[in-house]
Amino acid sequence: MRTVYVNGEYLPEDQAKVSVFDRGFLFADGVYEVTSVLGGKLIDFAGHAARLARSLSELGMKAPVDTDTLLEIHRELIARNGIEDGLVYLQVTRGAADRDFLYPDAETPPTLVLFTQAKPGLAEPDRAAKGWSVISIPDRRWGRRDIKTVQLLYPSMGKMMAKAAGADDAWMVEDGAVTEGTSNNAYIVKGDTIITRHLGEEILHGITRAAVLRLAAEAQMKVEERSFTIEEAQGADEAFITSASSFVMPVVEIDGTPIGDGTPGPMAARLREIYLDEARRKAV
Template sequence: MARIAWLNGDYLPLADARISPLDRGFLFADGIYEVTAVLDGRLVDSAAHLARLQRSAGEIGLCLPVTFDELEAIERELIRRNGLDQGTTYLQLTRGTAAERDFHADDDLAPTLFLYTQAKDIIGNPAARTGVAVVTTPDLRWARRDIKSVSLLAQVLAKQVAHDAGAFEAWLVEDGHVTEGSSSSALILTADGALVTRPNSHAILPGCTRAAVQVLAEQHGLRWEERLFTVEEALMAREAMLTSASNFVLPIISIDGHAIGDGRPGPVAERLRGVYIETARAQN
């Protein structure tokens, strides 16, 4: 079965989707994107992802060409047409296509909106059982990391560092403190039982999955702290974990080759992953 995408108002085979080489997303990375998990054929944390999309669009002066209801309807139809049970929907919005390459964009450009789906066994991911390794690398990104920009070169380079080291993810470091993962939020569990993550600011992307995990953590009696933490503190943590739409919650068993805790997935990470999945299924 051919995979179906949606581009500027039309459903069509993904292989047939065409965007102009003069699109500003291609020429200038002048656009934003959003990724939403799909579980049991239904969207997970959709309202939070749409709110973040709208915020990112507003921060770069873009208007969504369709309503939230229309966007969700498109995503659900793509899920149906692609027979998707588990995976993600991907949405990209750019400023559109101009007649010539020019840093200044005309005000009357029609934005480009593109959506498609990717299948992934999120529940059966073996990394949830084994845990994952992380390496640290300098944070080379621009100053507005709170915008989910399609400009991802620094993240691509960080992922390459992780791949070359045989790790799953790279944690980005600035002034000795962990900001976040190259495509995930970073959390540690301290010796005194606090679940620590960096506070939202221009320095990090506000994670939708992280926000949902915070609610669940507090409901289950965990102390949540938002503050900066160093690589050294992370190495001494009882547990470490990452959150993202495409992975939910994954335990981290090593950082830069140093075992975290006893080098096995920690019970808090496993518990949070379990209750997150239960809650997501109960809400759909």
């Protein structure tokens, strides 16, 4: 049985409880992060901690603990649960208070929950050898997608739409352009250029995205941060996604149309390789 962390306590998962008045439950008034673990160490922890701080600030929520304490909790959960490859999920809510659309008193303590998920072979090459197929769906989420909130109902619906269509994921489209995947950033490759949507309130500022684009620039790869359409993506040479749990994952089909020759391309493969090499080297 897993050990989880709830508001200062390490508990067996069947003893972990959060109030029915918690605003994360009543209003989705909370934020989260997911950090990958490879070889028992955390990948891109500093980036996830920084984004968590930004999300909290954007919503006027106070941090329940400092970054050093957060790192200690992550490491303790990894050790207690014997995680070699997997994920650590973290959620902070505005806390428990009587139901009211107005925020509770500023002194209301936030809720902090963390748990692990074991994912053996998370970074093994065979996970990316086949590549993903995706479908396109309208983007019907709220406007502040740059804040990593727990409002994940529509992305969950998108995953189910993809599953019903026999696909791996869905790319969301707004005003004719791709925003992102249900839980990842989206990219295409045309010639020697990587194209991905520019940062803004319309997409999540992915931690893996930032690392991959930096590594691409260091490897002398061309990058354009701009909008692109599904039609442009279907005519691309390659496509891929990035996320904390999938790293760099090739996309080989969009709405039934093969991308390139319908197999993972060399650019995605190279980016996955150099990203994982650095991620493992800098893991904490």
